[in-house]
Amino acid sequence: xxxxxxxxxxxxxxxxxxxxxxxxxxxxxxxxxxxxxxxxxxxxxxxxxxxxxxxxxxxxxxxxxxxxxxxxxxxxxxxxxxxxxxxxxxxxxxxxxxxxxxxxxxxxxxxxxxxxxxxxxxxxxxxxxxxxxxxxxxxxxxxxxxxxxxxxxxxxxxxxxxxxxxxxxxxxxxxxxxxxxxxxxxxxxxxxxxxxxxxxxxxxxxxxxxxxxxxxxxxxxxxxxxxxxxxxxxxxxxxxxxxxxxxxxxxxxxxxxxxxxxxxxxxxxxxxxxxxx
Numbered sequence: 352x353x354x355x356x357x358x359x360x361x362x363x364x365x366x367x368x369x370x371x372x373x374x375x376x377x378x379x380x381x382x383x384x385x386x387x388x389x390x391x392x393x394x395x396x397x398x399x400x401x402x403x404x405x406x407x408x409x410x411x412x413x414x415x416x417x418x419x420x421x422x423x424x425x426x427x428x429x430x431x432x433x434x435x436x437x438x439x440x441x442x443x444x445x446x447x448x449x450x451x452x453x454x455x456x457x458x459x460x461x462x463x464x465x466x467x468x469x470x471x472x473x474x475x476x477x478x479x480x481x482x483x484x485x486x487x488x489x490x491x492x493x494x495x496x497x498x499x500x501x502x503x504x505x506x507x508x509x510x511x512x513x514x515x516x517x518x519x520x521x522x523x524x525x526x527x528x529x530x531x532x533x534x535x536x537x538x539x540x541x542x543x544x545x546x547x548x549x550x551x552x553x554x555x556x557x558x559x560x561x562x563x564x565x566x567x568x569x570x571x572x573x574x575x576x577x578x579x580x581x582x583x584x585x586x587x588x589x590x591x592x593x594x595x596x597x598x599x600x601x602x603x604x605x606x607x608x609x610x611x612x613x614x615x616x617x618x619x620x621x622x623x624x625x626x627x628x
Contacts, residue, residue: 358577361489386421386423387430391462391484394501395451395476397436398422400484422450430456432465436473449473463502478533479511482578485609489517491627506567508554510575513568516625527628528573530555534588535580549591552577558594574628576602576612589618 383407389397389404402410402418410418425431433448468476484500490497496517499532504510508531517526534548555575558564565571579585585605592601592615601624602612612623 352461353409371455377424382417382421384432385616386418386425387456387460390450390452390456391460392499393480394463395449395465395468395473395480397447397449397477400480401450404484422448425456426450429453431461432456434465434468434470434473436470436477449477459577469547473558475511475533475535478535478578479531481528482531482533483512486514486625493626495625507558508623516628518520518628528568528570528574530575530578532575534577546591548588549595552592552596552601555600556598559598559600572600576598576604581605581607582607585613589613589615593618 352434365594383608384406384484386401389401393400393404398402398415398419399410400424402414405418405596408516422431422433426433431450433450433454436447436449449465451468452460452462453466454464456462457464476579479501483501486497486499489495496548498515500513501511504513504607508530512531513529514531515526515528519525532548532551552575559573562571564573577588579588582605589603592603599614599616601615603614603618604610604612610625613621614623
């Protein structure tokens with residue numbers, strides 16, 4: 352081999368090795384795979400939420416650093432997309448992100464991609480995720496089986512999520528169906544004189560226990576869980592529903608009391624939980 356070609360080959364090999372040092376080859380470890388599986392299940396997660404799911408407890412700072420490193424490597428490898436968001440609970444450190452699967456990640460692990468999601472509705476999606484996590488923990492604690500669906504939901508009604516709860520120890524009809532609505536707008540957000548949330552809940556009321564509902568969803572009866580930010584807003588919504596749709600199908604809760612609900616039929620008398628099914 353001529354000296355010039357030999358020298359060129361040596362330089363190319365040196366450049367290759369230097370590149371490998373600066374950008375180490377991505378390895379799919381068990382921790383990364385578990386993180387991708389969690390993102391497939393929950394759609395969008397913060398670092399803290401992923402760390403809590405991975406550890407099964409309140410995460411330590413070390414747990415959070417490990418989760419942050421895992422998500423960063425997955426982002427660099429193209430499996431994960433991230434969106435900056437303001438975490439009011441964070442008092443130190445740099446930028447915070449919410450993470451979801453990229454199209455590459457969805458192709459490998461299923462779910463739906465975060466790539467084209469708007470930052471404007473990120474808080475709404477994180478609220479759905481928090482509910483999903485609480486629901487899964489609740490069902491595990493009470494030996495109930497749950498099924499969750501967050502895609503392909505647009506029918507006459509278009510919920511934020513659908514889920515069912517099955518009690519395997521109960522004979523006969525042991526599955527109940529729920530639609531979830533995370534509501535951040537005030538009840539007074541009106542169009543043509545009618546609040547948007549009331550228009551939305553009216554469609555649930557109209558389809559309840561009908562052949563059309565059975566045709567679209569394979570069941571006729573259900574509950575609609577409406578999660579609002581504060582107790583005062585829950586009270587306002589309950590009072591509004593009591594004058595128009597005084598029906599126990601509507602379960603209204605606020606973020607301060609996760610998985611505790613009241614209905615417009617008897618909201619001044621009692622509360623309900625997901626065990627009351």
